[in-house]
Amino acid sequence: MDDKRALLEDSGEQTTERAMAKAKDIVQNLDKVTLNIAVTGESGVGKSLLVNAIRGVNSGEEGWAKTGVTETTKNPKEYPHPTMPNVKIWDLPGIGTLDFKASVYMNKVGFKTYDFFIIVSATRFKENDLLLAKNIKKQKKNFYFVRSKVDMDVANQIASGEGTEEETLRCIRDGCLANLKKQNITSPVFLITSQDLSKYDFQKLIETLKTDLGHEKMDALMLSLPVYSKRSLDEKYSTFKKSVWALAVVSGGIGAAPVPGLSFACDTAMVLSFLTKVYHSFGLDDKALKKLSERVNEPILEEVKKSKLVQAMSKSMLSSSMLTKLGAAAGVEILSCMVPIAGNIVAAGVSFVTTRAVLQEGLDELYGVAKKVLEMADLQ
Structure with missing residues (x-):
């Protein structure tokens, strides 16, 4: 029940069916809107x-x-x-x-x-x-x-x-x-x-x-715009945040599929793809940070590398803590799917909650790093 309430609150819709349809549209449009x-x-x-x-x-x-x-x-x-x-x-x-x-x-x-x-x-x-x-x-x-x-x-x-x-x-x-x-x-x-x-x-x-x-x-x-002020960063953050629940809903659908290992593989790929977009959009990649460091004469690149998630993203990977959380959820989903019907519902809920939490955690960490970058560069 808590999962359903969270889904409806995130989507702004009145029914689960409408919320799921909206989520699929959002995910499909992430890379297709030209x-x-x-x-x-x-x-x-x-x-x-x-x-x-x-x-x-x-x-x-x-x-x-x-x-x-x-x-x-x-x-x-x-x-x-x-x-x-x-x-x-x-x-x-x-x-x-x-x-x-x-x-x-x-x-x-x-x-x-x-x-x-x-x-x-x-x-x-x-x-x-x-x-x-x-x-x-x-x-x-x-x-x-x-x-x-x-x-x-x-x-x-x-x-x-x-x-x-x-x-x-x-x-x-x-x-x-x-x-x-x-x-x-x-x-x-x-x-x-x-x-x-x-x-x-x-x-x-x-x-x-x-x-x-x-x-x-x-x-x-x-x-697509470069981060040029705190306001532009905040607007990017809000835009990305709108996608978190939708991606988690799609993850829930995968989590309900009784195929061992499928949920973990798909969730990992989904989270990595999303956070990679955030990483580049927030200007946290080595190339963008090096340019900014040279422009403001501050060692921004070294400071940002203190973030374990930024270090992992620079290698196109997720942090170890994120992989642990997704792996643990995948284990619960596999066990749940052994129980017909009811087990699939539980698996979907676990996948939704875990993926949403990991996506939001990653988005928040990268946002915090990007804010620090702006402060160091004196860009307000």
């Missing part, structure tokens, strides 16, 4: 830099989108996320070039492919950007104006003594909005720098996307 983000605008405005920043890829690394002051993207280029291949960022050619004139741009880049468009400008939004926005709107798709390289403008204004950071940001924003208003376009403008997503309006852009995207696609986006 998200295609188009980054567009004129040539040389920093589109490729933004593509790299969203994917957490640095210069010279595998999958780095080529950047440059001249046109470097000749055709729509797909960049799958390094650890979530169902999320794809598309670097589109610059609008208004000889090969991609504004009048035929939408048809050439295949507008139907994308879930939404980010229109990037490094100065003011020009005629081609505005024409692009109007065409996207006609196709009933969403677009977002992003003013890039804001950090450079702020630094230049401060260095010249012509304005503070606050004054410069207000001037840039007001200029962009006035520019759009002249073309009868009412839309917010998000000021960002691809060098540091924690600055300026990137979080505001994410909040806006939350209201426009369906929850499944928004979850995919949230988990």
